[in-house]
Amino acid sequence: MKFDHIIIRYGEISTKKRNRKGFVDKMKAHIRWSLKDIEGVVLTANRERMYVLLNGADHRPVIDRLKGIFGIQSLSPAIKIERDLEVMKTAALYYLNHTLEEVNTFKITTKRADKDFPYNTDEINRAIGGHLLRNTEDLKVDVKNPDLNLLVEVRREAVYLTGEIIQGAGGLPFGSSGKAMLMLSGGIDSPVAGFLSMKRGLDVEAIHFYSPPFTSERSRQKVIDLVGKLAEINGSMKVHIVPFTEIQLLIQKQIPENYSMTTTRRLMMRVADRIREKEEAMALITGESLGQVASQTMSSMFAINEVTNTPILRPLITMDKTEIIKIARELDTFEISNLPYEDCCTVFTPASPKTKPKREKVNYYESFVDFESLIEKAVSETEILTVKPGQTFDKEEAMEDLF
Numbered sequence: 001m002k003f004d005h006i007i008i009r010y011g012e013i014s015t016k017k018r019n020r021k022g023f024v025d026k027m028k029a030h031i032r033w034s035l036k037d038i039e040g041v042v043l044t045a046n047r048e049r050m051y052v053l054l055n056g057a058d059h060r061p062v063i064d065r066l067k068g069i070f071g072i073q074s075l076s077p078a079i080k081i082e083r084d085l086e087v088m089k090t091a092a093l094y095y096l097n098h099t100l101e102e103v104n105t106f107k108i109t110t111k112r113a114d115k116d117f118p119y120n121t122d123e124i125n126r127a128i129g130g131h132l133l134r135n136t137e138d139l140k141v142d143v144k145n146p147d148l149n150l151l152v153e154v155r156r157e158a159v160y161l162t163g164e165i166i167q168g169a170g171g172l173p174f175g176s177s178g179k180a181m182l183m184l185s186g187g188i189d190s191p192v193a194g195f196l197s198m199k200r201g202l203d204v205e206a207i208h209f210y211s212p213p214f215t216s217e218r219s220r221q222k223v224i225d226l227v228g229k230l231a232e233i234n235g236s237m238k239v240h241i242v243p244f245t246e247i248q249l250l251i252q253k254q255i256p257e258n259y260s261m262t263t264t265r266r267l268m269m270r271v272a273d274r275i276r277e278k279e280e281a282m283a284l285i286t287g288e289s290l291g292q293v294a295s296q297t298m299s300s301m302f303a304i305n306e307v308t309n310t311p312i313l314r315p316l317i318t319m320d321k322t323e324i325i326k327i328a329r330e331l332d333t334f335e336i337s338n339l340p341y342e343d344c345c346t347v348f349t350p351a352s353p354k355t356k357p358k359r360e361k362v363n364y365y366e367s368f369v370d371f372e373s374l375i376e377k378a379v380s381e382t383e384i385l386t387v388k389p390g391q392t393f394d395k396e397e398a399m400e401d402l403f
């Protein structure tokens, strides 16, 4: 006996009415992609649920992959069996021994959709429960708060056993919210912002600004590795690598030092917005968190945001650093982000950047400088890479190179 299918329950998709099909189709495509190398599995869907028929495949790797698919609320491995009490008892014991969680207490909940079945609900509960108690040690019945509530569904065509409810990733199906551009530094925050945006159904491309020779090849590679991590979600991610040295040198030369950081951010936004337009995306995403550093105060964001009316998504805006780090660790990006390679912003950061820059002042300073041709040049010289998952980062080798 084996688990023969997995039940997939929808999360927020179930609140969608007329456009539900679009969401379900996106999720189906993502699940199909994630299971493509597991032989034999077949996916079916209806308005309420999806089912993965395992056709002999082991349920554990399938569940592991499904756990990462956005839009899934929960999952349950299930068994379809004959309408025979002895078979039902054996199957229940199998279920108990193969759940992923530790089970100390249980209850059986039978539902008889077919009232012609020769045993009533109570008789089935007791027969199966007794069988489990006789064949296990230290297992107890708990009808109020059991570790395992084994649902036995007696239908006309067969009996279905399911019990374990495994939490899914939640969110919305990948790509169901359209496309946005993630401004990705090598830091801890922006990869987390990218992940959370993808979780809300966005298809994300990354934009990274780098300033050779002030920033090294290693820091560029670090960003590619971060993109490789995010690419695990759906198999690949594009990254636009923007040469930013000329713009930064011009800012350094022409803008008063305490306003150079504000102008740098404004220029990044302007360039990113051009790339967004070319890629037909509808928003920019940043890893900003309110008040974290000088460029992330309300006044700074007010001054920086002025250069575009494209929506700027800031998924981390109300999060504390510790909350962000927790997600970065779960995502496995923390170690990569934490490597001490310089970023183009840190290299050019003034000693005391304005924490309360004024729009009028920054506009006044920028009015003496023609950035337009350099913006065009940066966009046209942007390198576009498609990164696949598994660009593993060799931390030891990287550290050796550093010291």
Ligand SMILES: Nc1ncnc2c1ncn2[C@@H]1O[C@H](COP(=O)(O)OP(=O)(O)OP(=O)(O)O)[C@@H](O)[C@H]1O
Pocket: 182, 183, 184, 185, 186, 187, 188, 189, 190, 191, 207, 208, 209, 210, 285, 286, 287, 288, 292, 293, 295, 296, 343, 344, 345
């Ligand atoms: N070199 C860069 N390329 C692309 N985007 C950048 C770059 N530097 C900063 N950004 C964007 O600006 C945001 C704020 O950057 P900043 O360096 O002030 O903050 P941070 O808290 O260190 O963020 P992060 O941890 O993401 O680097 C980043 O989250 C990112 O979205």
